[in-house]
Amino acid sequence: xxxxxxxxxxxxxxxxxxxxxxxxxxxxxxxxxxxxxxxxxxxxxxxxxxxxxxxxxxxxxxxxxxxxxxxxxxxxxxxxxxxxxxxxxxxxxxxxxxxxxxxxxxxxxxxxxxxxxxxxxxxxxxxxxxxxxxxxxxxxxxxxxxxxxxxxxxxxxxxxxxxxxxxxxxxxxxxxxxxxxxxxxxxxxxxxxxxxxxxxxxxxxxxxxxxxxxxxxxxxxxxxxxxxxxxxxxxxxxxxxxxxxxxxxxxxxxxxxxxxxxxxxxxxxxxxxxxxxxxxxxxxxxxxxxxxxxxxxxxxxxxxx
Amino acid sequence: xxxxxxxxxxxxxxxxxxxxxxxxxxxxxxxxxxxxxxxxxxxxxxxxxxxxxxxxxxxxxxxxxxxxxxxxxxxxxxxxxxxxxxxxxxxxxxxxxxxxxxxxxxxxxxxxxxxxxxxxxxxxxxxxxxxxxxxxxxxxxxxxxxxxxxxxxxxxxxxxxxxxxxxxxxxxxxxxxxxxxxxxxxxxxxxxxxxxxxxxxxxxxxxxxxxxxxxxxxxxxxxxxxxxxxxxxxxxxxxxxxxxxxxxxxxxxxxxxx
Numbered sequence: 001x002x003x004x005x006x007x008x009x010x011x012x013x014x015x016x017x018x019x020x021x022x023x024x025x026x027x028x029x030x031x032x033x034x035x036x037x038x039x040x041x042x043x044x045x046x047x048x049x050x051x052x053x054x055x056x057x058x059x060x061x062x063x064x065x066x067x068x069x070x071x072x073x074x075x076x077x078x079x080x081x082x083x084x085x086x087x088x089x090x091x092x093x094x095x096x097x098x099x100x101x102x103x104x105x106x107x108x109x110x111x112x113x114x115x116x117x118x119x120x121x122x123x124x125x126x127x128x129x130x131x132x133x134x135x136x137x138x139x140x141x142x143x144x145x146x147x148x149x150x151x152x153x154x155x156x157x158x159x160x161x162x163x164x165x166x167x168x169x170x171x172x173x174x175x176x177x178x179x180x181x182x183x184x185x186x187x188x189x190x191x192x193x194x195x196x197x198x199x200x201x202x203x204x205x206x207x208x209x210x211x212x213x214x215x216x217x218x219x220x221x222x223x224x225x226x227x228x229x230x231x232x233x234x235x236x237x238x239x240x241x242x243x244x245x246x247x248x249x250x251x252x253x254x255x256x257x258x259x260x261x262x263x264x265x266x267x268x269x270x271x272x273x274x275x276x277x278x279x280x281x282x283x284x285x286x287x288x289x290x291x292x293x294x295x296x297x298x299x300x301x302x303x304x305x
Numbered sequence: 306x307x308x309x310x311x312x313x314x315x316x317x318x319x320x321x322x323x324x325x326x327x328x329x330x331x332x333x334x335x336x337x338x339x340x341x342x343x344x345x346x347x348x349x350x351x352x353x354x355x356x357x358x359x360x361x362x363x364x365x366x367x368x369x370x371x372x373x374x375x376x377x378x379x380x381x382x383x384x385x386x387x388x389x390x391x392x393x394x395x396x397x398x399x400x401x402x403x404x405x406x407x408x409x410x411x412x413x414x415x416x417x418x419x420x421x422x423x424x425x426x427x428x429x430x431x432x433x434x435x436x437x438x439x440x441x442x443x444x445x446x447x448x449x450x451x452x453x454x455x456x457x458x459x460x461x462x463x464x465x466x467x468x469x470x471x472x473x474x475x476x477x478x479x480x481x482x483x484x485x486x487x488x489x490x491x492x493x494x495x496x497x498x499x500x501x502x503x504x505x506x507x508x509x510x511x512x513x514x515x516x517x518x519x520x521x522x523x524x525x526x527x528x529x530x531x532x533x534x535x536x537x538x539x540x541x542x543x544x545x546x547x548x549x550x551x552x553x554x555x556x557x558x559x560x561x562x563x
Contacts, residue, residue, distance in 0.1 A: 026525070028531070032528045033527070033529060035527075048531070056543075057531065057534070060533070060534050061532075062522070062531070062532040062533070062534065063522045063530075063532035064522065065353060065354050067350075067351030068348075068353055069353065070353060072530070077534070219353055220353070270529075271355070271524045271525045272345065272353060274525075274527070
């Protein structure tokens with residue numbers, strides 16, 4: 001690493017040594033990928049979406065490949081917040097990387113309780129999942145209206161002792177309204193985009209490919225939409241924006257930073273290339289060295305229009 | 306990371322099935338029968354994900370392994386165009402293979418269609434004295450690797466759905482006949498879900514343990530993304546378990562076939 005290059009970013013009180021975070025849902029709790037690369041390299045890890053109690057998730061098949069993308073319908077399968085605190089945090093704390101706990105619930109009360117529990121746990125930030133498209137209750141039912149987002153975020157804010165990131169859905173008419181509602185209610189930052197609701201059909205069998213019929217689209221296919229939304233939201237709010245959607249390499253990440261993101265999350269790309277996170281960090285460094293950029297923060301919102 | 310290997314042989318076995326011999330000291334040394342490799346096909350035509358393919362056989366002396374696959378979609382179509390000498394990007398070996406117990410003297414492997422491939426290395430590695438293979442195909446044109454399976458087993462029975470080659474009928478019916486003649490210590494299944502479901506039911510009647518190799522649409526291939534799950538027993542309850550990490554081979558009794 002080039003010593004003169006400063007990759008540090010501050011996301012609403014969350015200090016990251018570099019702007020590359022593993023996206024929630026793609027990375028489990030880091031154990032599997034720790035055999036492929038050194039987790040100390042990462043700016044942060046957003047862990048698998050957590051709920052108050054363990055969840056089994058949706059019936060398989062849970063993945064369908066679409067042109068340059070994938071649909072998934074996992075449905076928040078997770079061991080529950082208590083097992084995460086007991087078994088996964090001690091493992092993750094063995095690495096010098098930020099732990100971001102992604103939290104979901106079915107009701108406002110469950111969201112409150114998740115934030116209260118996680119605020120007392122050894123995590124660095126809480127990412128409020130108001131955007132999972134694959135569960136019937138909670139999440140999207142709150143996240144798809146400004147009123148719903150304001151309601152949940154203002155309710156949990158009083159329990160939050162850690163930086164609060166609100167993860168937004170792209171499945172809305174105007175994402176800037178939703179982002180502003182999160183900001184007004186006290187969010188320290190927003191992350192976007194979660195997956196885009198879609199479906200895939202097998203013409204031969206005349207059946208949907210996913211067991212849950214619909215799923216969330218991610219991968220390179222969604223990148224232009226994600227970039228546009230990050231650009232719009234970063235103009236509309238003062239709090240930092242974490243960008244994601246189809247990022248596979250350093251150049252993709254730079255594009256998101258230029259659009260206004262202060263950090264990026266990567267998920268799907270890792271399924272194809274387990275080194276995607278590390279290579280993205282290296283790609284950002286290479287771009288900075290080539291363009292004589294000393295601090296990565298200089299790139300944020302640097303789009304020339 | 307060293308995941309790119311060279312294809313030393315690319316052979317077409319029938320209209321849509323291909324065999325690659327791949328040079329890899331690492332995979333051939335570590336691989337156990339029943340494990341998979343996660344193969345990058347290329348990004349033509351918007352293909353993104355890797356494809357899980359089971360290891361068919363391993364040459365530990367020469368540091369090579371074979372995979373056999375059938376064209377089933379865009380990814381495997383791209384893969385079928387690879388030639389000897391090409392590089393191929395592979396993660397693996399991944400997952401849990403078959404458990405081979407030296408105390409088992411008589412084993413039977415039951416395979417259907419493209420599910421037969423991982424059973425070949427199992428037959429080669431298993432120390433049993435009496436190894437039977439029952440392999441089912443749609444018709445004569447689909448029958449492949451007959452010579453290899455004959456060599457690796459003590460008795461090979463081939464069935465076809467239409468009777469155009471070997472015995473007419475389903476492998477599960479043949480399994481029943483064979484078990485009536487002589488019991489086995491362990492039965493291994495790999496093939497269509499319905500075949501494995503019937504098979505597990507049959508061996509249960511004879512009180513014989515079995516192992517099944519599951520298949521599911523896969524994402525990361527290492528257990529992180531939780532997409533390739535199957536339904537498994539968990540005490541009195543059940544759970545969704547990753548095929549890529551906890552499988553693809555499971556105890557027949559652990560799977561809930563819906």
